[in-house]
Amino acid sequence: MTGYEIRALAAGEERAAFEVLGRALHVTVTDELWRRRAASFPAERRFGAFTGEQVVGVAGSFAARLAVPGGKTLPAAAVDGVAVRADHTRRGVLTALMAAQLADCGRRGDVLATLHASEATIYGRFGYGAATRGKTVRITPTAFRDDAPAGGTVRLLTTAEARELLPGLYAEMGLTRPGMIERPEVWWAHARERLIGEHQVAVHTGPRGDDGFVLYRTEARRTFDHPNRGAALVVQDLHATNTAAAAGLWRFLLRVDLVSEVHAPGRPLDEPAGAMLTDPRACAVTGVDDDTWLRLVDVPAALAARSWGPGEPVVIEVTDPQLPGNTGRYRLSPTGTRSTTAAADLRVTPETLAMLYLGDARPSTLAAIGRIDVADPAALPHADTLFVTAVPPWCGTGF
Numbered sequence: 001m002t003g004y005e006i007r008a009l010a011a012g013e014e015r016a017a018f019e020v021l022g023r024a025l026h027v028t029v030t031d032e033l034w035r036r037r038a039a040s041f042p043a044e045r046r047f048g049a050f051t052g053e054q055v056v057g058v059a060g061s062f063a064a065r066l067a068v069p070g071g072k073t074l075p076a077a078a079v080d081g082v083a084v085r086a087d088h089t090r091r092g093v094l095t096a097l098m099a100a101q102l103a104d105c106g107r108r109g110d111v112l113a114t115l116h117a118s119e120a121t122i123y124g125r126f127g128y129g130a131a132t133r134g135k136t137v138r139i140t141p142t143a144f145r146d147d148a149p150a151g152g153t154v155r156l157l158t159t160a161e162a163r164e165l166l167p168g169l170y171a172e173m174g175l176t177r178p179g180m181i182e183r184p185e186v187w188w189a190h191a192r193e194r195l196i197g198e199h200q201v202a203v204h205t206g207p208r209g210d211d212g213f214v215l216y217r218t219e220a221r222r223t224f225d226h227p228n229r230g231a232a233l234v235v236q237d238l239h240a241t242n243t244a245a246a247a248g249l250w251r252f253l254l255r256v257d258l259v260s261e262v263h264a265p266g267r268p269l270d271e272p273a274g275a276m277l278t279d280p281r282a283c284a285v286t287g288v289d290d291d292t293w294l295r296l297v298d299v300p301a302a303l304a305a306r307s308w309g310p311g312e313p314v315v316i317e318v319t320d321p322q323l324p325g326n327t328g329r330y331r332l333s334p335t336g337t338r339s340t341t342a343a344a345d346l347r348v349t350p351e352t353l354a355m356l357y358l359g360d361a362r363p364s365t366l367a368a369i370g371r372i373d374v375a376d377p378a379a380l381p382h383a384d385t386l387f388v389t390a391v392p393p394w395c396g397t398g399f
């Protein structure tokens with residue numbers, strides 16, 4: 001790639017970079033939009049690609065700890081706002097931005113980087129792998145089973161109350177699954193914008209206080225032909241610390257008057273809503289998609305931080321052309337990991353390692369389709385049980 005300067009964005013260049021992002025995502029950037037988004041689009045941690053003075057590419061991130069199997073949290077870069085101007089695409093601009101960003105993550109001590117991909121074909125080449133998935137459910141309001149968890153109360157918040165209460169509540173609830181991330185102030189600066197106008201927020205209170213919340217909006221479904229269809233309710237963000245709180249929130253949503261269907265995209269794969277209904281078919285799974293993509297920036301630190309299931313030790317060999325410090329062999333065992341010179345049982349790319357790391361993909365599944373090079377097939381069942389997690393990983397935070 002020639003002719004582009006890749007450097008950290010300087011103060012004063014944010015709006016121009018945001019315009020590049022807006023155009024690439026087909027969003028018109030008005031003064032009003034920029035006024036609302038400026039606080040959540042700082043120059044900090046953002047790289048630009050320049051031709052002369054003009055910014056034609058951008059890639060940013062914010063710092064957020066990410067939960068890994070076993071409950072530890074690791075410093076991570078939550079990558080967002082990636083775009084290249086249409087008249088400069090396919091010339092290596094993104095590749096150069098990704099290289100600069102990953103090097104920067106390493107310098108900052110980020111052990112992981114994570115992102116939501118606009119297209120699933122973009123990030124594998126940079127060592128990211130699809131690491132969490134979410135399912136979309138469509139529920140037709142129906143009765144709950146008598147044995148579904150119950151108790152607690154649900155109250156609707158005003159916009160001002162929601163803006164005040166949600167950041168603290170999300171932080172107090174904790175990162176309860178591998179893949180969940182903290183929501184720092186820069187994230188809330190953007191999210192608070194959603195709380196103006198069309199979205200509503202309900203909070204569940206259980207015996208120990210507030211223990212769940214849901215952010216949702218409704219869309220009219222009435223037409224001249226079907227004047228009684230009322231509305232569809234779309235769940236934007238639902239988190240609960242326990243099943244009684246989750247059940248209470250779902251009960252609330254399914255009882256909102258004049259709602260003919262509830263759509264909830266990106267729920268965890270083990271979302272139990274359907275199993276709580278008298279007619280489980282009232283809850284249709286309409287899609288399963290990649291949720292977040294992960295990049296192990298510091299492989300030894302990432303492997304050392306997560307817990308491992310039972311199994312005989314397995315030696316994996318990682319080859320990482322972009323971050324060569326990660327290249328090496330690692331012995332994984334229920335008691336921990338260490339670098340080793342022993343022969344490799346399995347050879348993985350950074351992308352496949354990321355798919356395994358949070359427990360979403362199974363080594364034997366990826367090996368069967370040729371995405372893991374197997375030196376010793378006997379190691380596969382052990383790798384499966386070592387990588388497995390008690391609950392499916394899930395992020396549940398849009399960014």
Ligand SMILES: CC(=O)SCCNC(=O)CCNC(=O)[C@H](O)C(C)(C)COP(=O)(O)OP(=O)(O)OC[C@H]1O[C@@H](n2cnc3c(N)ncnc32)[C@H](O)[C@@H]1OP(=O)(O)O
Nearest residue numbers: 024080081082083084089090091092093094095115118121
């Ligand atoms: C975390 C996020 O923010 S996700 C949002 C990502 N942004 C968008 O989707 C906005 C619209 N798209 C864009 O702005 C650009 O097309 C980008 C950022 C996706 C790619 O930028 P480019 O500068 O064209 O990428 P670059 O030239 O470095 O491409 C490198 C390789 O990836 C491939 N590639 C890039 N984008 C895509 C894509 N969308 N689909 C398939 N392949 C792609 C290129 O063909 C190239 O392959 P090669 O190395 O085999 O030749």
